[in-house]
Amino acid sequence: MLLRRALSGLAVVLGVLTLMFFLLRLAPGDPARLLVGPAATEEQVEAQRRALGLDRPVATQYAAWLGRFAQGDWGTSLATGRPVREMLGGAWPATVRLVGLSLVLSYLLGIAVGAIQAMHGGRLDTLLSVVSVTLFALPGYWLGLMLVMLFTYRARVLPAFGAAGLDADFLTGWERVADRLRHLALPLATLTLIGAGGTARYVRGAMLDVVGAPFVAIARAKGITPMRVALRHVFRNALIPVLTLLGLSLPALFSGAVFIEAIFAWPGVGRILVSAVQARDYPVVMAATAVSAVLVVLGNLLAEALTAWADPRLRESER
């Protein structure tokens, strides 16, 4: 099963590269000129044209592009002149750290809130529904700005930019860890809050679907305590659709991270992508898109494995 998933993941990455190849040709202007930028000399344009093989048939060009990309030859940034591979190689761990942590935290928070809503009902349910739908509707970049206003400008307790202070190199031991955590706090809180809203809504629905099932009524009739019914009978069965959601919410969370990274100057792939798009730095845009696709595909594989591990029925049927 995992092998099949890995193959389909590979197909997605290949698809992204193909899409980029053809989009570059659909866009107005000469692709070679786009890739080398407005300041390039005629010789550079000519060299790029040879590299893309624009005089050769499209199929050959496509194969050459794929080959170059697969070998890690992603060109140089038009804006900074640095090799694109080096820029992104330094950036992806920061993105994985931010997205991974907020995925875990937003799931814990969302599951807790959704479960309380489903089991408690009544006014508390209504109140928490209002909270979760509001969180769900909050644009990350706006929530981020508001948090910056409150915690950085008003209360002056948390930094708003970057992943570490300017003096990070001179800090030692715990001070360094504390500095990192303080910089992580606002971007992580923003991304977690907006993710938790959607998760809570979903968990509440999944648990309510299970609460009505006959086996829950039987468990209650047997005199099992409500807490135990909630945990052992309802939650366990509601967990399966929730874990399936994990794979679906990863692209959404990654999308959110793009804005958050841009707002908080978090040194990840999303920030590089946004500034490259604003500067029309095509080699970087292309490579950052590909790296995003790879990260999301890998994350989905992980989610699949986790779901299979949690639901024995799935393992049996897929074998």
Next chain:
Amino acid sequence: MRDGRAAFGAVVLALAVAAALFAPLVAGDPLVQRDIVATRFLPPLSADLHGEFHPLGTDRFGRDVWARLVFGARISLGVGALAVLVSVAVGVLVGAIAGYWRGWAGVLLLGLTDFSLALPRVVLLLLLASLWQPSAGLVVVVLGLTGWMTIARLVHGEVRTLAARPFVEGAIGLGAGGRRVLARHILPNALTPVTVAAALGLGNAIMLEAGLSFLGLGVQPPTPSWGNLIASGRDTLVNAPWVAAAPGVALVLVVVAATLLGDAIRDRMDPGQRGGGGGAAGQ
């Protein structure tokens, strides 16, 4: 609570649409600026030296925030609605074809759907927005072309179940052609989930339009859109927080309204599926 949600959603959306449609009646000119030094950064609920009242204050050029918000609603709501229309059209078409005529076309279309669903939408949006000159029209096309997948999946599922139902088989038995069966018998019955998805998608599209405009890749100033209003308030967060806060609050209200309306419609049509759902569609 169920009716409360629908009523809240409908009222907020109706108010927003009305404000957008009658913008010149409920607010002054969003571009007017006179005596910048004397009229800029006025806090909400204050009047300037010309005696003009500013319910939401003024920005750094002395422009009325309320007027900018109301005129921005035209762009934000209009772009969102048009983008959802494009998504629905593409999604219904792809889902119907893939669901009704299985075979290589169906497999190809489903593969395309799953492929697009696996990508972060914002990354696709940025990629597309980087290749062409930013404008409101481009945002509609780009949002429409990245938002059709959930609708295609829903329609595909509905069409497949409906195609096996007796009334459809009856229509085929009476000699109705494939296209007629699809258009007259199957699709009208598959529209409920599409309506729900469209309502949820509207909130999403409005949010993403604002996001693109916020990054400077969508609607360009001086044309006000909620996204570029938030962006313009970003630099004055310290001394005039209301400039960024007002469009954000409006945005959240409208997205909440669209989401609640979608939830309420779904619950009314399909009591079996209560609450929840739609969590993965975010951003």
